[in-house]
Each structure stands twice: as C-alpha cells, then as structure tokens.
Amino acid sequence: MAGRTTRRRVQRVTLPGEGRPGGTAERADVLAAEEPLGIRVNGTALSMTMRTPGDDIELAAGFLVSEAIVSSPSQISGMKVCDGTTCGHVDHDELGNIVDVTLGPGVTVALGARRNFLTTSACGVCGKASIQDICSLPEAGVADDPIRVRPEVLASLPDRLRAAQRVFASTGGLHAAGLFTSDGELIVAREDVGRHNAVDKVVGWALLTGRLPLSGCILLVSGRASFELVQKAVLAGVPLLAAVSAPSSLAVELADQGGLTLVGFLRGASMNVYTCGHRVAATAELTARSGG
Numbered sequence: 198m199a200g201r202t203t204r205r206r207v208q209r210v211t212l213p214g215e216g217r218p219g220g221t222a223e224r225a226d227v228l229a230a231e232e233p234l235g236i237r238v239n240g241t242a243l244s245m246t247m248r249t250p251g252d253d254i255e256l257a258a259g260f261l262v263s264e265a266i267v268s269s270p271s272q273i274s275g276m277k278v279c280d281g282t283t284c285g286h287v288d289h290d291e292l293g294n295i296v297d298v299t300l301g302p303g304v305t306v307a308l309g310a311r312r313n314f315l316t317t318s319a320c321g322v323c324g325k326a327s328i329q330d331i332c333s334l335p336e337a338g339v340a341d342d343p344i345r346v347r348p349e350v351l352a353s354l355p356d357r358l359r360a361a362q363r364v365f366a367s368t369g370g371l372h373a374a375g376l377f378t379s380d381g382e383l384i385v386a387r388e389d390v391g392r393h394n395a396v397d398k399v400v401g402w403a404l405l406t407g408r409l410p411l412s413g414c415i416l417l418v419s420g421r422a423s424f425e426l427v428q429k430a431v432l433a434g435v436p437l438l439a440a441v442s443a444p445s446s447l448a449v450e451l452a453d454q455g456g457l458t459l460v461g462f463l464r465g466a467s468m469n470v471y472t473c474g475h476r477v478a479a480t481a482e483l484t485a486r487s488g489g
Contacts, residue, residue, distance in 0.1 A: 200250040201388075203228050229371045231390045235295040236260060237284075238306055243298075249371060249389045250293070252398045253278055256389075257296040259401030262409070263393075263429045265335075266306055270404055275299040334431050340456025340473075342436035344413045348479045350381040352466055354417045355441050361386040362419075374399045376435075377415040384414070392420050393429065400433045410434020417441075422461055424448040431455040437476055439463050444471055 207226040213219030232250055236243045236257045248256060254276050261267045277284065279295040300306070358375040361383060374395035375386040387398035396418065403409050415437045416430050422440035424447040430438040431451075438452070439460040449471045452459035458473040470477050 201230050203230050229390055233294055236298065237295060238266075238298045239300055240297075241306075243306065246391070246394065248391060248394045252387055252402070253296050255387070255398045255401030255405065256394055257298060257401065258404045259397030259399065259429075261298065262400050262404055262432055263397055263425075265432060267300070267304065267404070268409065268432075270407060272301045272304045273298060274301045334428060334451065334455045338455035338457070339410075339412075339431055339434060339436040342412055342434075342456075342476075344379050344415075344436045344458075344476055346379050346415060346437060346477055348468065348477060350379070351415070351439060351460060351463060351468060351477070353381050354415065354439065355419075355463060357381065357383055358386060358417055358419065362388055371395075373419045375417045376403070376411065377417060379413055379415065381415075392418055392423070393425055395419075396426055396429050400429060403433065412436065415439060417463070421445070422448050422459060424451045427451045427455070427457060427459065431457055439468070 204225050204227055206223055209222050209224050211217060211219050211221070230249055231247055233245055234248045234253055234256065235245050238261075244260065246256075246260070257276060258267075258273070261273070267273055276296060276298050278293060279297055280293055284295065284297045354375070354377055357377070358373055361375065362371065362373045371388040371390060372392040372395050373386060373388045374392070376384040376399050378384060385399055385402050387395050387402070389395040389398060396416070399416070400409075403411055411434045414435055416433075416435045417439045418426055419441055421442040422438060422444035424445055426440075427438060427448045428451060435457070437458040437460065441463050442461065444452075444459055444461045449459060452472040456473060458476040459471040460468050460477070461471060462469045
C-alpha cells in the first residue's frame with residue numbers, strides 16, 4: 198500500500214462518560230493519500246483529477262472509456278506514467294502524477310472533451326460545459342443484457358466488497374467499486390478517495406484485460422449512485438449497478454433510459470430497485486404473479 202496512505206500525528210480527544218475519564222492524547226493516524234493525476238492524450242493535457250495513487254494506468258484507461266473516447270484496447274497505442282525517464286521533461290511535483298496516453302491510428306479526441314479545469318475527488322464531471330456533454334449514452338445501452346440476480350446475492354455483496362478494501366481498513370477514508378459475477382463472485386475491486394475514480398479504475402482494468410463490454414456483471418459502489426456513475430456503467434456495458442446509499446433523480450432517469458438495473462440502499466436484508474426490476478429475481482416473480 199506504499200503511496201496510498203500517509204501517517205500524521207493527531208490529538209485524540211475523548212469526552213468523559215460511562216466510566217471514561219476523558220482527556221486528550223497524541224497518537225499516529227493513517228490517512229488515505231490524495232494527489233493530483235494529470236491525463237495527457239497525444240501530448241495534450243486532457244484532464245486533471247484528484248485521486249488516491251495506485252492503479253493510475255487503469256484510472257486513465259477507464260476515464261477514456263467514460264468519456265467515450267475509446268471502447269477497446271486496440272484504440273490505445275501506449276500508456277505510461279511519467280517518471281523522469283519517460284514523457285520528456287516534467288516538473289518534480291509531476292513525477293509519477295501524469296499518465297501519458299497515445300491513441301491508436303484514426304482515434305481522436307473531440308474538441309469539447311477536454312476538461313476546462315481541475316476535477317476534484319468528489320466530482321466526476323467537473324469541467325463539462327453543458328448538460329449535453331455529461332449525459333452521453335450509447336444508442337444500444339444495456340437493455341438486452343439477460344442477467345438475472347437473486348436478491349440474497351445482492352445483499353451479500355457489500356460485505357464481500359468491504360472485505361477486499363485493504364486501504365479502507367486502515368484509514369476509513371476511501372470509496373470502493375467492485376465488479377461481481379451474477380452469482381456474487383468478486384472479479385476485481387478498486388479503492389479511491391473518489392467514487393468515480395474507483396469506478397474508472399475498475400473499467401480501466403476491464404479495458405486493458407480485454408473484458409469490455411462487461412455483460413452479465415454487477416458493479417457495486419460504496420456510496421451513493423450519481424448519474425455519472427450510471428453513465429460509466431452503461432458505457433462499460435454493465436447491466437446492473439448497485440449502491441449502498443441513495444441514487445439521485447437524474448441517475449434513475451439515465452438508468453431507465455439506458456436499460457440499466459439500478460439498485461440503491463443495499464443494506465442488510467433490504468434494497469430498493471429503481472429501474473429494470475426484471476433482472477432481480479424477487480421483483481420479476483412478484484410482477485409475474487400480479488400479471489404486470
């Protein structure tokens with residue numbers, strides 16, 4: 198986990214009560230690292246995002262998929278992290294914090310795709326100029342994906358994802374995204390200070406290993422389901438997105454439009470299925486019984 202965490206001395210304050218004397222004490226605390234990552238395409242700066250260091254090549258690759266710039270590994274000729282021996286001259290602060298991408302022949306970046314300013318770890322769409330820029334879905338969507346998932350499988354996923362969160366276990370400060378089979382088997386998990394970055398790392402892993410589109414898979418995110426995460430899921434070919442917290446109204450609208458099954462408040466033994474409920478066995482059975 199080198200580079201993904203850092204240590205800092207803090208003052209621990211404890212209030213008195215229930216047999217506790219209360220007081221203050223100094224202790225070491227482990228923090229999740231957050232640093233900027235620049236993404237350059239064909240020598241031109243495309244975006245700057247705040248992320249947890251690690252899996253940076255995957256993050257950049259997933260970002261390109263999420264921006265609808267690439268959809269297969271053959272569209273990328275090369276990717277490298279600028280470390281002082283590659284990418285020409287870079288400033289000291291940029292060492293290890295820039296991914297340089299070379300696109301394949303004939304692959305271009307639309308003029309409007311370049312982000313206008315810094316993307317924070319809390320924002321997956323900062324720098325977009327209009328609502329048309331951020332609501333981009335492929336025509337086919339994922340409506341035809343035949344995946345069916347049992348509710349008990351979905352209910353088991355948060356614990357399985359948490360067990361894979363190594364950095365969260367030591368810091369408590371990271372989001373996670375996990376890719377699962379329809380039977381609940383964990384395929385890959387990634388962590389980051391930003392939900393959208395964690396998803397991009399998963400999607401980038403899938404791109405670089407030749408697994409796109411992610412048909413028949415479940416994507417679970419540790420926080421809420423925002424519309425940019427729905428868009429990332431559909432562009433990656435994921436038919437079911439689940440979140441432990443709430444979705445936004447636009448996330449639900451976009452999921453419905455793209456044919457994505459969106460599950461929210463996935464906690465304990467309950468969940469809300471917002472769109473395309475036919476893929477969740479219990480809701481499909483109830484609909485059939487009622488004649489709906």
